[in-house]
Amino acid sequence: MSLPTVPELVASLDEELVDLLYERLKLAADLPPLETPEEIAREVLRMRNLAAIYRVPPDLGEAMALALIEARKQFKGA
Template sequence: MSLPTVPELIAKLDDELVYLLYERLKMAAELPSVETPEEVAREVLRMRQLCAVYRVPPDLGEAMALALIQARKQWTGA
């Protein structure tokens, strides 16, 4: 049995991250929608910080947070 190659490890991590994002989206559907500018700013900051941990561009975290907020509003009819 040989060790996985670097591309194989990266592909596995990519799969795990996609799965985690999917789980995050499912949980977001159950949360109340974000209403106030302060709540939006807090959510955006949290996602930007999460991206920093994973060394992903913070702008991607902001875009994801705003997309989650919009999706949550659509799911709840807000």
């Protein structure tokens, strides 16, 4: 069995990140919606940092954070 190549490792990390973000989206139904600008900014920063850890554009993390925030609002009817 050979070791994975760098592109294969990057692809697996990208898939892992998408899987993690998907799991967060599913959990959004159980969380209260974020309401204050501070809560929203903190969540956006956290997701940008998560994206940076996985070496994907921080804007992807921000977009996912905003999608999660919107999903939480919709699930809770806010």
